[in-house]
Amino acid sequence: MAESSEGVSRRNRGPAAAAENRRALIDAAREIFSEQGLAAPFSAIARRAGVGQGSLYRHFPTKIELAVAVFEDNIDDLEHVARAADATLDDLFDSVVAQAKVSAAFVDAVAAARDVPAVQRIGARMISLIGALVDRGRATGALADDIGRDDVMLVVAMLARTVADAPAGEREAVARRARSVFSLGLMPRG
Amino acid sequence: MAESSEGVSRRNRGPAAAAENRRALIDAAREIFSEQGLAAPFSAIARRAGVGQGSLYRHFPTKIELAVAVFEDNIDDLEHVARAADATLDDLFDSVVAQAKVSAAFVDAVAAARDVPAVQRIGARMISLIGALVDRGRATGALADDIGRDDVMLVVAMLARTVADAPAGEREAVARRARSVFSLGLMPRG
Amino acid sequence: MAESSEGVSRRNRGPAAAAENRRALIDAAREIFSEQGLAAPFSAIARRAGVGQGSLYRHFPTKIELAVAVFEDNIDDLEHVARAADATLDDLFDSVVAQAKVSAAFVDAVAAARDVPAVQRIGARMISLIGALVDRGRATGALADDIGRDDVMLVVAMLARTVADAPAGEREAVARRARSVFSLGLMPRG
Amino acid sequence: MAESSEGVSRRNRGPAAAAENRRALIDAAREIFSEQGLAAPFSAIARRAGVGQGSLYRHFPTKIELAVAVFEDNIDDLEHVARAADATLDDLFDSVVAQAKVSAAFVDAVAAARDVPAVQRIGARMISLIGALVDRGRATGALADDIGRDDVMLVVAMLARTVADAPAGEREAVARRARSVFSLGLMPRG
DNA sequence: GATGAATGAGTCTTCATTCAT
DNA sequence: AATGAATGAAGACTCATTCAT
Numbered sequence: 001m002a003e004s005s006e007g008v009s010r011r012n013r014g015p016a017a018a019a020e021n022r023r024a025l026i027d028a029a030r031e032i033f034s035e036q037g038l039a040a041p042f043s044a045i046a047r048r049a050g051v052g053q054g055s056l057y058r059h060f061p062t063k064i065e066l067a068v069a070v071f072e073d074n075i076d077d078l079e080h081v082a083r084a085a086d087a088t089l090d091d092l093f094d095s096v097v098a099q100a101k102v103s104a105a106f107v108d109a110v111a112a113a114r115d116v117p118a119v120q121r122i123g124a125r126m127i128s129l130i131g132a133l134v135d136r137g138r139a140t141g142a143l144a145d146d147i148g149r150d151d152v153m154l155v156v157a158m159l160a161r162t163v164a165d166a167p168a169g170e171r172e173a174v175a176r177r178a179r180s181v182f183s184l185g186l187m188p189r190g
Numbered sequence: 191m192a193e194s195s196e197g198v199s200r201r202n203r204g205p206a207a208a209a210e211n212r213r214a215l216i217d218a219a220r221e222i223f224s225e226q227g228l229a230a231p232f233s234a235i236a237r238r239a240g241v242g243q244g245s246l247y248r249h250f251p252t253k254i255e256l257a258v259a260v261f262e263d264n265i266d267d268l269e270h271v272a273r274a275a276d277a278t279l280d281d282l283f284d285s286v287v288a289q290a291k292v293s294a295a296f297v298d299a300v301a302a303a304r305d306v307p308a309v310q311r312i313g314a315r316m317i318s319l320i321g322a323l324v325d326r327g328r329a330t331g332a333l334a335d336d337i338g339r340d341d342v343m344l345v346v347a348m349l350a351r352t353v354a355d356a357p358a359g360e361r362e363a364v365a366r367r368a369r370s371v372f373s374l375g376l377m378p379r380g
Numbered sequence: 381m382a383e384s385s386e387g388v389s390r391r392n393r394g395p396a397a398a399a400e401n402r403r404a405l406i407d408a409a410r411e412i413f414s415e416q417g418l419a420a421p422f423s424a425i426a427r428r429a430g431v432g433q434g435s436l437y438r439h440f441p442t443k444i445e446l447a448v449a450v451f452e453d454n455i456d457d458l459e460h461v462a463r464a465a466d467a468t469l470d471d472l473f474d475s476v477v478a479q480a481k482v483s484a485a486f487v488d489a490v491a492a493a494r495d496v497p498a499v500q501r502i503g504a505r506m507i508s509l510i511g512a513l514v515d516r517g518r519a520t521g522a523l524a525d526d527i528g529r530d531d532v533m534l535v536v537a538m539l540a541r542t543v544a545d546a547p548a549g550e551r552e553a554v555a556r557r558a559r560s561v562f563s564l565g566l567m568p569r570g
Numbered sequence: 571m572a573e574s575s576e577g578v579s580r581r582n583r584g585p586a587a588a589a590e591n592r593r594a595l596i597d598a599a600r601e602i603f604s605e606q607g608l609a610a611p612f613s614a615i616a617r618r619a620g621v622g623q624g625s626l627y628r629h630f631p632t633k634i635e636l637a638v639a640v641f642e643d644n645i646d647d648l649e650h651v652a653r654a655a656d657a658t659l660d661d662l663f664d665s666v667v668a669q670a671k672v673s674a675a676f677v678d679a680v681a682a683a684r685d686v687p688a689v690q691r692i693g694a695r696m697i698s699l700i701g702a703l704v705d706r707g708r709a710t711g712a713l714a715d716d717i718g719r720d721d722v723m724l725v726v727a728m729l730a731r732t733v734a735d736a737p738a739g740e741r742e743a744v745a746r747r748a749r750s751v752f753s754l755g756l757m758p759r760g
Numbered sequence: 761g762a763t764g765a766a767t768g769a770g771t772c773t774t775c776a777t778t779c780a781t
Numbered sequence: 782a783a784t785g786a787a788t789g790a791a792g793a794c795t796c797a798t799t800c801a802t
Contacts, residue, residue: 018782041227041775052784057777111355144374151371154364158348165301165351175345181341182371184334207801208765231792242767247794249765400762402689419609421796430762437798493737524754531751534744545681545731553723561721562715562751589787611771622788627773629786720772 022059022069024049030070033105037164038067067109068118074099074106075125082129088142089133089152093182096160097175104164105159127153155182212249212259214239219254220260224291227354228257228298257299258308264289264296265315272319278332279323279342283372286346287365294354301328317343322371395557402439402449404429410450413485416543418447447489448498454479454486455505462509468522469513469532473562476536477555484544487537507533535562592629592639594619600640603675607734608637608682637679638688644669644676645695652699656713659703659722663752666726667733667745674734676726697723725752 003066028049032040046056060066081091096103106122113119130152135142159178166174196203218239222230236246250256271277271285284294296312303309316380320342349368356364408429412420426436440446440544461471476483486502493499510532517523539558545552571641598619602610612633616626630636647669649659666710676692683689699721707713736744 021783042777043775046785047234054785055775055783058782078214098210107355111357114357147371151367154352154367155371157787161351161355162344162348165297167301167304177341177344178348178767181337184374211766232794233792243793244768244795245766401762422798423796426764432765433798434764434800435762438761487735491678491737494737527751531747534732534747535751538732538748541731541735542724542728545677547681547684557721558728561717561725565755591787612773613771622791623773624775625787 005092010077021051021055025051025056025059025066029066030073030102030189031145033067033070034053034101036079037101038063038105038108064109064113064116065118067106068116068122070102071106071109071122074102075122075129079125079129082133088140089130089135089137090183092130092133092156093159096156097163097171099181100160100163100171103156103160106162126156130156143168158182196235211239211241215241215246215249215256216259216263219256220263220292222351223257223260225293227291228253228302235348242336254299254303254306254309257296258290258306258312261296261299261312264292265312265319269315269319272323277323277326278330279320279327280373281345282320282346283349283369286350287361287369290350290353290361290365293346297350320346348372388424401429401431401435401455404431405439405446405447406453409446410453410482413450414479414481418443418485418488419541442493444489444493444496445498447486447498448502450482451489451502452484454482455502455509459505459509460512467513467516468520469510469517470563472510472513472536472554473539473559474542477551477559480540480543480551480555483536488557508534510536538562586730591619591621591625595621595626595629595636596639600643600672601635603637603640607671608633608675608678621639633688634683634686635687638692640672641676641679641692644672645692645699649699652703657703657706658710659700659707660728660753662700662703663729663749666730667741667749670730670733670741670745673726673730677730685712685741696726698727728752751756 017024025045028051030046032045032048036044041047042056043053045066046053049056060069060153078092078095081087081095110119127149131149134143134147134149134152137147139143158173159182162178163171163175200213215235216288218241218349219235222235222238226234232246233243235256236243237349239246246256250259268282268285271281274281302311321339322340323335324337324342327337328335349372352368353361353365405425408431412425412428416424422436423433425446426433429436436446440449458472458475461467461475464471490499490503496525507529511529514523514527514529514532517527518525539555541560542558543551543555571616579631595615598621599615602615602618608756612626614624615636619626626636630639648662648665651657651665654661658746664687680689680693697719701719704717704719704722708715729745729752732748
């Protein structure tokens, strides 16, 4: 992210820059998606990355692929979170809320390209990490027995969208309210 | 809707056609919004309505105003639903799900123009009808005491978005799953 | 002008309203031309006059004809000014500056339609009243002998344009500066 | 100008063509502004230059910037004229009259964007070159002592406008008449 | 004659995508 | 493989003009 300060036009450094450019593009895309959503112009991302438009297309022929690359990073984080011995779904929700805009952009991307292999791969990772948390939640009695991975997946998507769509000033309040509704629904009743 | 078969360019039928055109535009917009969302090109709506672009702008200078007009119809329906003596939140949810795409478009519109009076007016109607159902729900013990109008409003928004974004074939399943999660959250716990 | 307050939509009063509408249109046009110049949309004038667009076209098929009608009023004033026994060119300039925007709009119209009879008629009236002032100026020794009507006509046009084009806050200063340059040129030297 | 024959759609010649396109756009703009004034459609300029609309916008995001580029060339000429050891204001007026249409377009542009830095820069150059001629004029006794740069600037603007607005066939006569009025005003009176 | 809606062409502007270097 | 300019197709919006009532 340090590299991605906008407007710093790079020289043509040839093939050597390939890996570096890729990183810069992903970082720039994450920023742009956070600010403007998935519908942001492609050119803005290239500009922010300080990379030619052509290079953007070479690395990521479609916006979906770029979104996948961005979210691949994010999901690394999520997996990291989920791997902690005492991690709960709440921790996952915390992360999702913190990255709401990017998450929402990803939800958009998924909606637009459910059939792209890379998208499915990411979906699988997501389901899998959710699965682990669900299992643990059930084990500790923090989660109702009839709540499955797919339910949580849906909740994550709704949470991301809702928070992302709220005006900046109300994000926190909306997140709290939504999570409250969800939690009560997810908690075992008794 | 009967009149709005696309592509049939109308003659200038004079001012008498004004009201009819307005209706055609609203109907066309509802269709288009349902198919393409709020971001659909204005021109597509005019075309679908069989009306010149200028007429569209005359009737609805901004997309928000058009969205409001569309939703004003929908909210009529919702109010009708809510007025039934034994109406429940579930009935409301049924309607929202049935009109998911349009509802989602409206959520977008509201997000984009919270400060437009017409939007606020609609928002107020929505809150008000939800309020009635909430009160009734509490009275009949179908709703937890700590669930308020704003919570339900949020749920409606999430429900609409989620169902609207799901691929056509999965809408019903998604709706069922989402409502299940929500319901358990909204039901009083014993 | 009292009648022309914008937005007051009139009922269809039929033919009886003809003369009145004509007046309202002229007054509205003067206002609009003053505010936005000759390029102002036709519709703005009809709206300001509280008259249907169709009526505007009926009375004034072209913008030129409307401009002529507007200026015909103004030239009445100018002729009135010029008829005063002790009137000077400076009095004319005062009037032109005071009506700079409208005058400039008229200059535009003339430039665009030198061959329209109505325009020529107005031009003749203008030349004629200037002629009177020139003669008187020469007689009183206030004007150089080699300055003719056409020179003054040109000066009037330039004065109007210049003042009209200046930002509102600088009109007076510009008018003063321009008149100073012109005056020294027009005054006899010796 | 040789390259700018209208309608010959070019291939994408890559970045190498950038400078050439820029030139073509400026030349085309000068022509178009001369023919139709500053209000000419942007698309006409792109077409005349044989360049895509997008390229026009890339090079000149606003019409003002394009006008500035056009006039920057013209002012080069004017500065060249003014630098001649024996140059007079009359030489400047000659140039202004010769480029009347473009000059008038520039006056429009300045009026429309007094606050744009590039415009101010050009204005400063103009004032400065006028200043040199004013100083020289005073020194040689060809100019009245109380005539300053601003007066001459105003005269230039009026001259440009007036000549530009005159029908082609009368330009010369109008220029002569206007300059005569101005000159007598600018000359020292004995 | 008046009315005011309808029409559609014309401009502006933004992007996704391609391509020469 | 990188660059960044070129392209042109949309889409938004505004008006001049026409026309049924």
